[in-house]
Amino acid sequence: MQRAQHLDERALAWIYEHYYPRVYSYALLQTSDPALSEDIASEVMLKVLEALPRYRFRGIPLAAWIYRIAHNCVVDHHRKRRRRQEVSLDQAAPPLADHNPEAGAEASLQRQDLQRALQRLTYEQRQVIILKFVHGLDNRTIARAMGRSEGSVKSLQHRALKALERYLRETER
């Protein structure tokens, strides 16, 4: 971390390699727009780079700090879109870009159902589902990334799973 803060190239390369794909998938699952998500991922990584020398570990792990920046970027883009009368995040449900062409057709259909159900969740519910089950973060890091307490993350996780299960059930019908 110290080497990255001194802009050491190898340390920065590690951060980029490690977090660009995560920020991208986070943005994609939030926006359902691959091109926009690529822009967001690049923008977030540049913001991380600019802010890195000022980063101090005050109980906020690096991952949580980066997801916070990603969250702010996604919300900014969401606001701009709303101002431009574009489709809202919660309404949009196009299929996500699938970079796994070898996956079976059935699996692909299931994934599309799941993605549609995910898009019907509220922004925060979706955020907790992505961070917890797609990126595998623990409750503490999620709480730091979302600026909430661990208790409220657990509660949000429960509500999110309940809603997701309901939407999935509705899709099956």
Place this chain on the structure above:
Amino acid sequence: MRRRRLLKALDDCLSALERGESLQSCLARYPDLADELRPLLQAAQAVRAMGEPRPRPVAQASGWLRFSRRAAQLRAAQVRRPWRWLAPAAIVACVVAVMAASLTATVMAASRSLPGDPLYRVKLLAEEAHVLATWDREARARLLLDQADRRIAEIEKVSARKGQVPGEALAALRSRVARASRLLEGYDTVLAQQAQARLEQQQAYLIRLAGQAGIGARDDLVATIAGLHNARLRLAGRGVVLPAESLAGGLLQVEGVARPTSEPGVWLIGPYQVRVGDVTLGDVPIEEGKLVRVLVGRDPDRVLRALTVAVVGSPGQELIIRGVVRRVEGQELDVDGRLVRLASGAALDTFNVGDTVQVRAYVSSDALVATEVRLLSGPALVSTFSLDGTAEEDLSLGQGQSTVWRVAGQRFRIIPSTVIEAQAGEPRQGAFVRVQAQRRGDELVALKVTVLSAAAPTTGSLWVQGVYQGSSGGKWLVGGTAVDPPPGASPPPPGSLVRVEAVRDGDRVEARGAVVVLGQESGVLVQLRGTLREIRPDGTWQVGDATVRVGAEAHIVGRPEVGNEVEVQARSTVSGLEAVYVQVLTPSGGGPSTPATPTPAPTPTPTPSPTPTVGSAPPTATPTVERSLPARPSAAR
């Protein structure tokens, strides 16, 4: 209440599923909540199974281009625009302007000030202004390193004059080395290599000083030693930091044969267990069986952590150790903290705890083994010497019989117990050999014969090495035998280990010079023989697998080139091996070296030293001087 229980059960089951437990076994733990939990857990499993969408490699790569370009801009701006120094810069500018206008003389005086003087702060500010006015990164780093050297010189002066270690100079030193190392971090340049060597020397000086300093200054010194170590770690690109607390329990130097323990990263160096890790610089990873000198930091929990490791010797290598016998236990001696095991049949003077001794030893796979222990006090001192010269006939040994062998015009009696080491060639006529001998009555008795190279220098040079015992009848008494002193040379301090160089021209032998290879002080002289593998720009040479610093003060015989077989006599210091004497044995072409340039040998300068204490037991060997070396060969025959 039920909701809280449900949240807890959900969280618990999610963690269990992540660990690989089955859904059924999770639900079995909460039978009353199973119906409610099952669909939630299935939904979670479905999301987990979905996987993470991956970005297009081309998008990631183009993002990296923007990212790395921006990083380069920030890096350049960081070096060019030192905003954080602006405030002190303004102060410095004002101070310097006022001083330049009205007090030029004061500035001059400040430049000569020392820590504790009223103008010392002005001197530091003026130096700071100089740094700020230097834009080029390398030039700025060089300037900071020069200023760090100046701080060391000031500390040296003040501690010698006042017996105090100046805290403000230590603080200024810390700041300068930290900034210089940050400027050079990640650059593999000659300056970065030189910086590493300079920081190492500064650290070695402070470690010596810490040994003498009072308790009051020790914390500050330890913090500075840690700061220098961190600067060195940064230059080495280690990406780790040594916290000053790791040295809170003190610093010590340990020397011994390295042996691994059952715990990874922990080595047994002599009697100490030492951790060797990321913060350890020098000859790492350690190889089992090497004789290493380790600078160790002790943390408050008394854990020993290696800061630097220097290989001092490899199995088979010879050393001369001088020091006070601290402890004798069975066959083991403790000589100033170095554990030495006595070889069976070792040549011993009678000595007691507290005596100063000279130990000739070699490195075995698990210990230092002494073959000779001689008293360094009393009238006799060490009564053996070695002669390097050309064998004038083949050495033929009869079964169990003694024979006489002629080397460099001297006749040595070879007895059954004489050790013959013939790895570099056979002891034949024309070979360059070393005879370690002792005068017994009329005879020179060879204790050990070592073939240094198959072919000797054609100039007829010879070298005599031994402890200088005093002078008698215009001759020097060296290791129990008399040698003609080099013309104009002042006698070295008694007790010094000297090497006298002479040239044979037919029947004539002329002493040319003398070098003190080890003074009266305690210490270790390592005799390395091996191939010169590399001569590095930072002044270190790779001889075999040992790294030796060859400074301007080293006496060099011959023209060393990479590929030569060389012998190096080096002192073991805090920062590793410092060459005192280098001799080319065989040039890379395989022919004999031509050492007798002849190089003017420095006259040994006597240094004041404590008077050797007289041992409680009399020495076993008393030299009788009947013949002299070097001398006209006819006189020796």
